Amino acid sequence: MTGMTRRQWLKATAGGAAATLPLLRIARAQTSGPLRVGVILPRSGVLAGIGQDLYRGVELAGPILRDLGYPEMEIMEGDTESNVQTARAVAERLIEAGAHVLVGAFDSGQTTAIAQVAEQKGIPLIINIAAAPQITEQGYRFVFRNFPTAPTILSNAFQQQKEIFARVGAAPKTVVFMHVNDTFGTAMAGGIGAVMPKFDMPYRIVETIAYDPRARDLSIEVAKAKAAGADALLMVSRLNDAILITRELIKQRWTPQAVLSMGPGWYEDQYIKTLGKYSDGPMSFVPWYDPKKPLSRKLEEAHARAYPGTNLNTNQVFTFEALLIAADAYRRAGTTDPGALAEAIRTTHITDNVSIGPGIMFNEKGQNDGLVDATIQNVGGKLVVVAPEAAAVADPIWPMPPYDAR
Amino acid sequence: MRRILEGASPRARVLLAALGALLLAAPFLVDSYVLSVLIIVLFFAYVGQAWNLMLGFAGQLSLGHALFVGIGAYASAALFVHFHLPPWAGVFAAVALAVLAGSVIGYLGFRFSIRGAYFALLTIAFAEFTGIAVAHVDWLGGSGGLFLPVSNRAHDDLANLRGSPTMFYYVILTLTAGALALCSWLLNSRLGLYWKAIREDQEAAEALGVPLFRCKMIAVAISSGLSGIGGVWYAFYYNNLFPETTFGTSHSIELILATVVGGVGTLFGPILGAFVLTPLGEVMTALTEGIGIDGVKPFFWGLAVAAIVLFRPSGLWPWLYRLLALGNGTRGGPR
Numbered sequence: 001m002t003g004m005t006r007r008q009w010l011k012a013t014a015g016g017a018a019a020t021l022p023l024l025r026i027a028r029a030q031t032s033g034p035l036r037v038g039v040i041l042p043r044s045g046v047l048a049g050i051g052q053d054l055y056r057g058v059e060l061a062g063p064i065l066r067d068l069g070y071p072e073m074e075i076m077e078g079d080t081e082s083n084v085q086t087a088r089a090v091a092e093r094l095i096e097a098g099a100h101v102l103v104g105a106f107d108s109g110q111t112t113a114i115a116q117v118a119e120q121k122g123i124p125l126i127i128n129i130a131a132a133p134q135i136t137e138q139g140y141r142f143v144f145r146n147f148p149t150a151p152t153i154l155s156n157a158f159q160q161q162k163e164i165f166a167r168v169g170a171a172p173k174t175v176v177f178m179h180v181n182d183t184f185g186t187a188m189a190g191g192i193g194a195v196m197p198k199f200d201m202p203y204r205i206v207e208t209i210a211y212d213p214r215a216r217d218l219s220i221e222v223a224k225a226k227a228a229g230a231d232a233l234l235m236v237s238r239l240n241d242a243i244l245i246t247r248e249l250i251k252q253r254w255t256p257q258a259v260l261s262m263g264p265g266w267y268e269d270q271y272i273k274t275l276g277k278y279s280d281g282p283m284s285f286v287p288w289y290d291p292k293k294p295l296s297r298k299l300e301e302a303h304a305r306a307y308p309g310t311n312l313n314t315n316q317v318f319t320f321e322a323l324l325i326a327a328d329a330y331r332r333a334g335t336t337d338p339g340a341l342a343e344a345i346r347t348t349h350i351t352d353n354v355s356i357g358p359g360i361m362f363n364e365k366g367q368n369d370g371l372v373d374a375t376i377q378n379v380g381g382k383l384v385v386v387a388p389e390a391a392a393v394a395d396p397i398w399p400m401p402p403y404d405a406r
Numbered sequence: 407m408r409r410i411l412e413g414a415s416p417r418a419r420v421l422l423a424a425l426g427a428l429l430l431a432a433p434f435l436v437d438s439y440v441l442s443v444l445i446i447v448l449f450f451a452y453v454g455q456a457w458n459l460m461l462g463f464a465g466q467l468s469l470g471h472a473l474f475v476g477i478g479a480y481a482s483a484a485l486f487v488h489f490h491l492p493p494w495a496g497v498f499a500a501v502a503l504a505v506l507a508g509s510v511i512g513y514l515g516f517r518f519s520i521r522g523a524y525f526a527l528l529t530i531a532f533a534e535f536t537g538i539a540v541a542h543v544d545w546l547g548g549s550g551g552l553f554l555p556v557s558n559r560a561h562d563d564l565a566n567l568r569g570s571p572t573m574f575y576y577v578i579l580t581l582t583a584g585a586l587a588l589c590s591w592l593l594n595s596r597l598g599l600y601w602k603a604i605r606e607d608q609e610a611a612e613a614l615g616v617p618l619f620r621c622k623m624i625a626v627a628i629s630s631g632l633s634g635i636g637g638v639w640y641a642f643y644y645n646n647l648f649p650e651t652t653f654g655t656s657h658s659i660e661l662i663l664a665t666v667v668g669g670v671g672t673l674f675g676p677i678l679g680a681f682v683l684t685p686l687g688e689v690m691t692a693l694t695e696g697i698g699i700d701g702v703k704p705f706f707w708g709l710a711v712a713a714i715v716l717f718r719p720s721g722l723w724p725w726l727y728r729l730l731a732l733g734n735g736t737r738g739g740p741r
Binding site for chain 2: 043044045046048051052055077079081083084085086088089092093095096108109112113116117119120121132134135138140150184186187190
């Protein structure tokens with residue numbers, strides 16, 4: 001029936017267990033080193049693409065921080081598999097294996113699960129990306145976030161739109177608001193509806209068009225937007241639909257004054273690669289880096305060498321900064337004791353950083369509330385910061401160059 | 407306990423007693439990482455048991471069980487967040503709502519003779535649109551997620567389910583043991599026999615006078631209620647709920663995988679399956695850590711699961727039961 005006697009099975013099971021335990025121990029033994037940083041990212045599962053992009057920030061950080069004289073760090077990798085349960089178990093595993101600091105994890109749910117473990121164990125967690133405001137509202141003492149919360153991102157976007165309108169001396173009077181109808185798009189639409197009235201914007205939304213991000217054809221939606229006769233497009237999209245909409249704009253011979261994007265898609269490498277010269281023009285409002293800061297230039301150069309033909313992006317910038325924070329805290333604390341490291345992180349004051357704003361420092365909740373988003377415009381296949389003015393390296397191009405004149 | 411051990415050989419009794427003792431002592435024997443793995447194992451064993459009751463016992467395939475877990479989780483969490491209602495009180499609302507949802511699905515399915523894959527589709531549809539609906543309800547946190555307040559406490563607060571992983575471990579261990587006892591009792595009851603008759607041949611069962619509709623509705627109600635209780639534990643352990651991940655089909659699949667691997671329709675299958683799958687994942691992580699290729703672990707884990715299903719299509723438990731001679735020969739097969 002089984003091809004195996006009971007005795008053989010018991011022996012095999014015992015042998016397997018005996019072989020497995022040392023493997024787990026080997027994994028732990030391999031993690032000895034100076035400052036052990038457990039980097040927990042969603043490197044497989046539905047968020048795998050983003051997780052792998054985030055990890056580029058880790059790869060870039062090593063040589064740059066070494067050059068800057070920061071102490072050596074040992075990276076312990078953890079994959080959340082895009083899953084909350086796994087995220088929590090990975091955090092436990094890395095802490096048991098000797099991690100002194102944790103970094104992660106992009107997704108707010110997974111980050112929350114890790115934060116609880118970090119807090120229980122008294123191991124500092126430096127959040128690279130996760131926008132849910134609640135994470136730093138829990139009274140945690142070991143959780144620090146160097147990324148703006150969702151309401152901050154939206155507020156910054158409207159502030160900077162007004163700044164751009166003032167600088168170019170023009171503003172749309174009407175916009176069509178197009179957004180994907182998935183949970184992200186719907187949440188953003190709700191957020192925009194709540195935040196926009198506070199900013200007294202010069203335009204009004206004449207039409208709101210929700211669409212399926214998996215749609216194969218958006219010609220009707222774009223025709224409807226064009227027929228509304230609006231001056232500009234306000235977008236919350238993802239990648240594929242951003243490409244589809246641009247193709248429809250070209251086909252239907254409509255170049256709005258501006259495409260103002262408050263989500264991903266329009267600034268991604270794939271968008272630029274696919275559309276070439278037609279990718280120029282859209283403005284995206286995103287947490288970004290300050291290209292005028294010296295460390296940003298170093299990071300840009302390292303990125304260009306390591307990943308030619310792609311642009312440095314939010315994922316890499318904030319993961320890099322999370323490691324910068326860990327290295328800086330370790331240098332000041334002079335010990336790997338997690339309590340001392342947490343105290344050092346709490347008193348972080350890094351002005352030689354890359355993100356926009358006065359620098360990296362945390363409030364009493366562990367949130368860096370000095371962060372400012374950027375407005376980036378696609379120009380000649382590059383992403384150019386056009387606002388805020390302090391970080392801008394070019395003036396905004398307004399209106400967008402017509403698609404049929406490129 | 408007597409019913410669980412019915413038909414078990416002395417060896418099986420010793421093994422079960424040893425396993426029980428080990429599980430009771432686990433928090434004192436293992437580190438926090440292994441404890442966190444054991445907590446996940448027990449959660450999947452518990453929810454797998456609830457799902458097994460519906461398919462394994464009563465023959466009704468649900469691929470949307472995340473719905474009932476999600477409803478239980480959201481109901482208790484929202485009551486805790488908004489009205490400070492402790493989970494031990496919130497669990498009543500959680501169970502009531504989960505049973506209501508299960509009853510609606512059951513009524514539609516059984517009254518209109520929606521069977522097999524079509525019934526499974528119905529359960530998926532309910533889970534999906536509930537997820538979408540929750541994403542639009544601000545009171546439930548919308549798509550931004552519902553977060554339970556967390557604080558570090560010096561002592562475990564069992565009444566409010568706020569405390570250490572050890573406390574959550576014992577709670578889920580108790581739930582799993584309770585579900586095992588309940589399922590064992592049900593399986594041996596008249597209702598359990600009716601369920602088995604329906605599972606084997608619905609028409610024949612009906613011809614013999616088995617009240618199909620009532621029996622199936624009871625199965626769905628108990629299964630969804632148990633899942634709702636699991637949801638309460640889930641919400642308070644993880645402290646955050648997002649509609650997409652809580653109600654998603656991938657979550658439903660995750661919840662039933664242990665039972666499929668362990669043995670559908672058996673009492674110990676969900677438990678064995680959970681004890682195999684989750685640790686297998688952790689061992690794969692350790693084995694593939696040095697390879698440096700993203701996604702290699704889930705790949706090999708998937709291969710291992712496929713191999714188990716391929717070589718032991720009835721699940722691991724029936725095979726193990728015979729291999730270790732766990733029966734005393736008085737009953738036909740593995741339980």
